[in-house]
Amino acid sequence: MKNKRERIIHIIKYIVLMIILFFVIIIPLYMTVINSFKSAKEVTRLNMRLPIDWSIIDNYREVLIEGKLIRGFGNSLLYSFFSVGFCVFFGSLAAWIFGRFKSKYLTLLYFLSISGILVPPAIITSIKVERMLGIYGTYIGMTLFYIGIFTPLVIFFTTGFVKTIPIELEEAARVDGANSGQIFFKIIFPLLRPVQLTSVIFLTIFIWNDFIYPFYLLNKAYQYPMTLGLYNFVNQYFMNPRWELVFADVILVSLPMIIFYITLHRQITSGLMSGAVKG
Amino acid sequence: MKKFKNIQVFFIVPALLFILVFFILPNIYNFYYSFTNWGPSTTDIKFIGFSNFLSISKNNRIFKDIWITLKYSFFVMFFMNTAGLGLALALEKNTRINQLFRILFFTPMLFSTLAAGYIFKAIYLPEGPINYFLNLIPGVNIHFAYLGSMEYTLIFVAAIQAWRWTGLNMLVYIAGLNTIPSALIEASKIEGASFWQTFKNVKFPLLGPAITFCIATSFIGSISAFDVIMAVTQGGPGGSTEVLNYFVFREFGASSNWGSAVAISLVLFFIICILGIPLISFLRKREIEL
Numbered sequence: 001m002k003n004k005r006e007r008i009i010h011i012i013k014y015i016v017l018m019i020i021l022f023f024v025i026i027i028p029l030y031m032t033v034i035n036s037f038k039s040a041k042e043v044t045r046l047n048m049r050l051p052i053d054w055s056i057i058d059n060y061r062e063v064l065i066e067g068k069l070i071r072g073f074g075n076s077l078l079y080s081f082f083s084v085g086f087c088v089f090f091g092s093l094a095a096w097i098f099g100r101f102k103s104k105y106l107t108l109l110y111f112l113s114i115s116g117i118l119v120p121p122a123i124i125t126s127i128k129v130e131r132m133l134g135i136y137g138t139y140i141g142m143t144l145f146y147i148g149i150f151t152p153l154v155i156f157f158t159t160g161f162v163k164t165i166p167i168e169l170e171e172a173a174r175v176d177g178a179n180s181g182q183i184f185f186k187i188i189f190p191l192l193r194p195v196q197l198t199s200v201i202f203l204t205i206f207i208w209n210d211f212i213y214p215f216y217l218l219n220k221a222y223q224y225p226m227t228l229g230l231y232n233f234v235n236q237y238f239m240n241p242r243w244e245l246v247f248a249d250v251i252l253v254s255l256p257m258i259i260f261y262i263t264l265h266r267q268i269t270s271g272l273m274s275g276a277v278k279g
Numbered sequence: 280m281k282k283f284k285n286i287q288v289f290f291i292v293p294a295l296l297f298i299l300v301f302f303i304l305p306n307i308y309n310f311y312y313s314f315t316n317w318g319p320s321t322t323d324i325k326f327i328g329f330s331n332f333l334s335i336s337k338n339n340r341i342f343k344d345i346w347i348t349l350k351y352s353f354f355v356m357f358f359m360n361t362a363g364l365g366l367a368l369a370l371e372k373n374t375r376i377n378q379l380f381r382i383l384f385f386t387p388m389l390f391s392t393l394a395a396g397y398i399f400k401a402i403y404l405p406e407g408p409i410n411y412f413l414n415l416i417p418g419v420n421i422h423f424a425y426l427g428s429m430e431y432t433l434i435f436v437a438a439i440q441a442w443r444w445t446g447l448n449m450l451v452y453i454a455g456l457n458t459i460p461s462a463l464i465e466a467s468k469i470e471g472a473s474f475w476q477t478f479k480n481v482k483f484p485l486l487g488p489a490i491t492f493c494i495a496t497s498f499i500g501s502i503s504a505f506d507v508i509m510a511v512t513q514g515g516p517g518g519s520t521e522v523l524n525y526f527v528f529r530e531f532g533a534s535s536n537w538g539s540a541v542a543i544s545l546v547l548f549f550i551i552c553i554l555g556i557p558l559i560s561f562l563r564k565r566e567i568e569l
Contacts, residue, residue: 014376023412024442025387027412028398035401045406046407090293094291094295096290112295113298115302118495119306119552122309122541122544122548124527124537125541126301144300147297148300149301152298179286208391209392210391211505227394230394246401247397247398247401250390253394254390272447273450
């Protein structure tokens, strides 16, 4: 009797989930894809029907060229790759010290370092700082800014993880005559791989999809990442959007992350899950 | 020991240097430049007292925007955490079908908030899919413009940001649920506890770290929202979705005095400190160690 009731509840649960999935995820994405295939004339009435006149090549070619998407892809790749790499490297170095050693100064510095998780970056005055350093509106200025604002997250994730590594490993190495540099790079750094994966995934999703910081810190179109390119492309006709092109642009801008997720979804899921609860 | 100190410094300095220059320094500058006439081409930066703060308070605009931002943040946090936790409870067990559902519910995270904004700008059109499906119901005839309402547009915009981020909260809550020892759940089942009782008395209290993470990140993300407003409403209709970060952009773009834009971001800074620090310390305190 009880078993039968449980099975009915089980079935109802999945039916409800399917309905939610259909309306909340499938319909929006299907509408985006199908309308990006239609001609300008057809798309004025946004509906779910298949295109009569398939204009895939026309739409996507126009977006690629007019939206400067290839350039944007290269730029996004550049910003993500270098900022994520340096964030994780510098963050791991600092997290080892914060996780291992105790002193008043270190605690103070630790809280100063991770304050960047709670407090948002001051974007307007960052322009001032970057101008003083002569790096405003440059590739380097954008990348260094990302390193400054996302290293706190890496320190936060990694410090907690360092504390779970048995200290005996380090003591043994020290007895054998290894110096701190050797201990870190030969023993600690390789053991940090799971938490580094977590950081890489979080930061890649954040930085790739970021819009506000390049919006303020870059001023030359050839340096724009894909998101900023999308904004400028759509903004040409904000009041009267050409939906087939907007959707084609949205899809092309999102495609790299979708491929990233399809290839690494197992690691991404476990990385995201472990990062949050252990931290 | 002295040698050891040097090594510590060497390891910390690179990270700290970047954090100091690109995060701490601009935040300190906020306190200074909000009291000046600094602008894109000011050569002679002068101290002008509170006039930036007076100019952003004209017609109570800053206070209206603070209220809008708080409401917006509340809706995003509410949607993200109820939906995220609900999905997590439904998909908690590591079965194949659940894993498939998790992947599908996570997909919005792969779109930028800006892109999600453009997708929903179309969905919310009076002739868009929502009204299309509603009108399939016999007797219903709706032409509601979801983005044209002074009262409700803010909520519909908040739903977009929640749509994009809920998948992450779902994963974090699942991870939290999976750390609860199954013996505890079994025990409560044997005692005859209902689903709701098990949730209220066992799961919810033990979800501490996951709740802290999800509430804190959704608070910070929503209180400093910008992308979605730029994509969807640009502050409209009638300024009803003008959140603080969008006001910053308006002042930044509209006037030759960036000091007033800095003043708004200083206001945002204080709001986050005043609400965020107590919120997070409260959440951390209620976490239970097993």
